[in-house]
Amino acid sequence: MTSPVPESVASVVLEKGTSSGSPCQYPYRNVPVYVRNKHLCICLRNKPAEQFHLWDFTLYDKLLEAEGKMSFKFKKKDCQVMLQGDPQTLRTIRQEVLALMNGLGVEGRSTRPQGRPALAAKGPHKPRQQPAQQANPYAKPSSSVASRPPSRANSFVSEPVLPRRADLKRQIDYHSGSLLPPLHPAKRNASRPTPDEMKRERERRDASPGGKSDSSGRSGRSGVSGVSAVSRPLALCPEADNLTEAQKKVVNLARYGKNVFFTGGAGVGKSYLIHILKSFIPQDTLFVTASTGLAACQIGGSTIQKFGGIQNSDDTVDRIVSSVTKSFQAMQRWTSAKTLIIDEISMVEGRFFQKLEELGRRLRGCHKPFGGLQLLISGDFLQLPPVPPNDPASLPAAAASSSRGPPGIKRSDSTASLQSNASTGSRRGVRKLPVIFAFETDAWRKTVQHTVELTQVFRQSNQQFISILNEIRFGNPSPATLTLLMAHARHLINGRQQQQQQQQGQSKAGVVATKLLPRRKEVDELNRESLRQLPGQTREFLAVDNTGPGGIDLDMATNAPRHLTLKKGAQVILVKTINASRHLVNGARGVVTQIHPKLLVHFPGAAGSKDHEINATCFDVRVGNQVVATRTQVPLVLAWAFTVHKSQGMTIDMAEVGLAGTFAEGQAYVALSRVKSLEGLTIHGVRDENELRYVIRANDRCLLYYENLRKAANR
Numbered sequence: 001m002t003s004p005v006p007e008s009v010a011s012v013v014l015e016k017g018t019s020s021g022s023p024c025q026y027p028y029r030n031v032p033v034y035v036r037n038k039h040l041c042i043c044l045r046n047k048p049a050e051q052f053h054l055w056d057f058t059l060y061d062k063l064l065e066a067e068g069k070m071s072f073k074f075k076k077k078d079c080q081v082m083l084q085g086d087p088q089t090l091r092t093i094r095q096e097v098l099a100l101m102n103g104l105g106v107e108g109r110s111t112r113p114q115g116r117p118a119l120a121a122k123g124p125h126k127p128r129q130q131p132a133q134q135a136n137p138y139a140k141p142s143s144s145v146a147s148r149p150p151s152r153a154n155s156f157v158s159e160p161v162l163p164r165r166a167d168l169k170r171q172i173d174y175h176s177g178s179l180l181p182p183l184h185p186a187k188r189n190a191s192r193p194t195p196d197e198m199k200r201e202r203e204r205r206d207a208s209p210g211g212k213s214d215s216s217g218r219s220g221r222s223g224v225s226g227v228s229a230v231s232r233p234l235a236l237c238p239e240a241d242n243l244t245e246a247q248k249k250v251v252n253l254a255r256y257g258k259n260v261f262f263t264g265g266a267g268v269g270k271s272y273l274i275h276i277l278k279s280f281i282p283q284d285t286l287f288v289t290a291s292t293g294l295a296a297c298q299i300g301g302s303t304i305q306k307f308g309g310i311q312n313s314d315d316t317v318d319r320i321v322s323s324v325t326k327s328f329q330a331m332q333r334w335t336s337a338k339t340l341i342i343d344e345i346s347m348v349e350g351r352f353f354q355k356l357e358e359l360g361r362r363l364r365g366c367h368k369p370f371g372g373l374q375l376l377i378s379g380d381f382l383q384l385p386p387v388p389p390n391d392p393a394s395l396p397a398a399a400a401s402s403s404r405g406p407p408g409i410k411r412s413d414s415t416a417s418l419q420s421n422a423s424t425g426s427r428r429g430v431r432k433l434p435v436i437f438a439f440e441t442d443a444w445r446k447t448v449q450h451t452v453e454l455t456q457v458f459r460q461s462n463q464q465f466i467s468i469l470n471e472i473r474f475g476n477p478s479p480a481t482l483t484l485l486m487a488h489a490r491h492l493i494n495g496r497q498q499q500q501q502q503q504q505g506q507s508k509a510g511v512v513a514t515k516l517l518p519r520r521k522e523v524d525e526l527n528r529e530s531l532r533q534l535p536g537q538t539r540e541f542l543a544v545d546n547t548g549p550g551g552i553d554l555d556m557a558t559n560a561p562r563h564l565t566l567k568k569g570a571q572v573i574l575v576k577t578i579n580a581s582r583h584l585v586n587g588a589r590g591v592v593t594q595i596h597p598k599l600l601v602h603f604p605g606a607a608g609s610k611d612h613e614i615n616a617t618c619f620d621v622r623v624g625n626q627v628v629a630t631r632t633q634v635p636l637v638l639a640w641a642f643t644v645h646k647s648q649g650m651t652i653d654m655a656e657v658g659l660a661g662t663f664a665e666g667q668a669y670v671a672l673s674r675v676k677s678l679e680g681l682t683i684h685g686v687r688d689e690n691e692l693r694y695v696i697r698a699n700d701r702c703l704l705y706y707e708n709l710r711k712a713a714n715r
């Protein structure tokens with residue numbers, strides 16, 4: 001029996017079919033809704049509670065979080081329940097219902113549609129029929145179509161099915177807006193160009209002025225290119241109107257089910273694009289992931305390991321397959337996914353990427369790369385590299401047997417890495433292997449069909465600063481750049497200038513520049529010490545965690561701290577967008593102005609001059625559509641200092657970058673590119689231009705990769 005949820009109150013509309021065929025709606029405002037005794041109960045005023053037995057019905061539920069709406073369709077009773085209320089309440093109700101149905105072994109379906117549920121106008125909802133060609137996930141694929149796995153008693157989700165490319169395309173096109181209706185497969189084939197036509201089209205484009213950079217847009221008019229429809233106007237979300245041509249190209253390739261890698265320097269809008277992609281790809285088959293928990297948190301996804309149900313990425317593929325197939329949920333993710341987004345690919349180790357590709361094929365029972373999953377990959381290989389894996393030869397025998405990399409990887413002979421991760425390794429007596437980037441693997445070559453380079457920088461507007469950062473990205477700063485950067489080095493500033501600079505830094509109502517440092521230990525110490533030195537009382541904020549059945553490490557999976565101590569005057573940064581229209585966005589810097597009775601923070605960049613009250617908010621850890629764990633905490637962290645790794649993906653108003661101890665290629669670039677302007681930047685930890693030159697490093701193989709990319713684009 002499930003415990004009641006008495007505090008769940010929502011506005012309810014019951015829609016019941018009538019004998020005449022037209023449905024009738026019965027609205028009720030703010031009534032208790034809860035799950036009890038295997039029923040979804042709705043307490044109606046002056047009436048017996050409406051009870052929907054979860055055993056009897058096939059249930060299709062829809063949750064529109066942004067609009068605070070959810071609907072359940074009880075197919076056998078020809079009835080729909082539409083709920084409107086606080087998203088958190090709706091989520092709780094939904095989780096209760098689904099958990100109970102799961103326990104009961106009731107069949108149902110969870111969907112997250114793109115549009116509003118047009119419940120009154122339409123007849124009973126019919127789930128889209130999927131082609132029944134599920135492969136046996138337990139067997140190595142011998143052919144693309146295998147037998148269906150035995151159905152599971154405890155399933156509330158219909159049998160997972162293999163996506164077919166044609167269905168995937170149709171679905172993406174359909175959901176992306178009315179402007180792009182589903183194409184008949186025959187028509188699509190008719191419009192698919194032959195290699196000769198493609199060649200002619202390329203020549204035509206190259207001959208036209210500006211044709212190369214504009215391939216996404218005008219080329220489509222000829223109707224010859226494989227992405228011919230790309231010239232159609234986009235009907236996605238309002239932000240899509242602002243997309244650059246290159247960003248639009250990514251969107252259109254994604255709409256056509258292509259595997260795309262979109263890359264570019266810091267601040268070119270890669271994460272922004274992911275939000276756009278999320279707005280039109282069907283949510284029930286889309287999984288948004290990133291290489292690290294923090295990066296995943298920024299785009300509302302999970303880590304790639306979490307998606308794949310991978311406990312230890314050093315394990316062999318055989319071992320991972322055997323553990324994943326024991327987890328129904330992990331299997332369900334692998335088989336129900338049609339599109340997988342991977343952000344911050346630069347930090348995904350090549351051997352692991354190769355394993356993922358094999359896992360995709362084996363677990364989905366399909367010989368195509370990644371088992372036919374559509375991959376949308378984002379990142380910049382000139383930013384932070386992957387952590388080098390352990391050398392199996394230096395591990396104890398048992399561990400070593402599980403760490404051998406998969407075949408199909410082009411061995412790199414050297415990595416000119418500055419990484420002293422070797423030092424971490426050697427501390428434990430474990431050697432590290434040279435890093436292999438994802439783009440160096442066979443899996444990459446087989447999978448990635450299109451690469452789009454985004455070049456327009458949005459984070460910075462000053463052209464001089466943009467070109468300085470570009471030089472740094474490619475590890476090749478000119479003498480003029482080094483001189484200019486050294487002018488921002490703190491130790492060169494005499495006392496008076498330093499004081500002025502501090503005053504400038506603090507002119508924004510007590511907010512000081514955030515220090516970006518290479519190592520976590522220094523960062524923790526600095527934050528602790530700065531807080532200790534502040535006078536006044538402290539107030540503690542403890543997170544309320546729900547780690548879910550998997551016992552997720554919420555420190556890794558969310559940006560919110562388990563334990564936050566604040567004082568009046570503490571430097572803080574918002575780690576979640578709480579009100580975008582008032583610029584209270586993830587990354588906004590502020591200073592605490594009151595801790596009792598309310599927590600007030602002044603954000604100089606926010607709309608309005610008043611201090612803003614900050615309350616605890618819920619951080620969801622999602623795997624695909626499902627919230628698997630939550631942390632409720634005040635969305636702030638101390639911001640005197642941050643690690644460079646943690647800052648990847650952030651925009652920071654004022655930063656003081658500590659370059660001493662920089663250990664990874666691309667690390668200096670990530671740190672320096674967080675600020676919007678040179679005025680917001682101070683550098684320390686380097687004494688002269690030679691030292692500065694030394695820490696600005698880019699990986700040679702990545703440089704070559706981008707050089708080849710440019711050559712190919714210009715060809």
Ligand SMILES: Nc1ncnc2c1ncn2[C@@H]1O[C@H](COP(=O)(O)OP(=O)(O)OP(=O)(O)O)[C@@H](O)[C@H]1O
Pocket residue numbers: 242243244247264265266267268269270271272273380458459648649650651
């Ligand atoms: N087409 C666009 N129109 C307007 N603003 C944009 C556009 N694309 C990106 N931006 C803005 O540019 C800023 C940087 O974008 P974003 O964080 O997505 O860059 P990024 O490429 O992911 O950077 P990083 O590599 O540092 O993570 C954000 O404030 C974002 O809102």
